[in-house]
Amino acid sequence: MIVSPKIQPSAMNLSKLLAVAALVIACGLALPATAQTCPALLNHTFAKLQDDSPQNLCQYSGQVILVVNTASYCGFTPQYEGLEQLYSQYGKRGFTILGFPSGDFGNQEKTNNKEIAEFCFNTYGVKFPMFAKSSVKGSAANPLFAALSADAGQAPKWNFHKYLIGRDGKVVASYPSQVEPLDPKLTGQIEALLGR
Secondary structure, three states: OOOOOOHHHHHHHHHHHHHHHHHHHHHHHHHHHHOOOOOHHHHHHEEEEOOOEEEEHHHHOOEEEEEOOOOOOOOOHHHHHHHHHHHHHHHHHOEEEEEEEEEOOOOOOOOOOOHHHHHHHHHOOOOOOOOOOOOOOOHHHHHHHHHHHHHOOOOOOOOOOEEEEEOOOOOOEEEEEOOOOOOHHHHHHHHHHHHH
């Protein structure tokens, strides 16, 4: 059988079209696997403190994370300085801090997210990710803190409670407010998780 020259380009185009379709299907099949790489603990979305834009915590998958509930008018508020030092020291090695302002303890947080953001940056130069004010205890706790409390077996008892999460997205340790950010037991654990 003789193939007409007019049909050959169409056959080539069909071949290219099938190759592109196969690539699209392969990429589409890969998407659920990518979504599954986010640990359940981090699979939550919160409004960013500065502008209320939604931020999915899955973007921090694979990092060592310190989650802290914060407040502007607390005796522990100067810990922002140590937290920022930790973030600066270890940030390039796959470490981050996630701050969650809350008025749950003594109503020691400002009411307005913009005021909280300005206070954190202007007073302590905070650059680590901060999220909109929310509750961190009891039945009103935001979903991350509800999961952290359950996984660690310990809910925050005051402002600046700290949860350390490993690269696998699992809680490694829980530290009460009295443990300073630069305390050797905390920094030692961070360094161990980062692989020194």
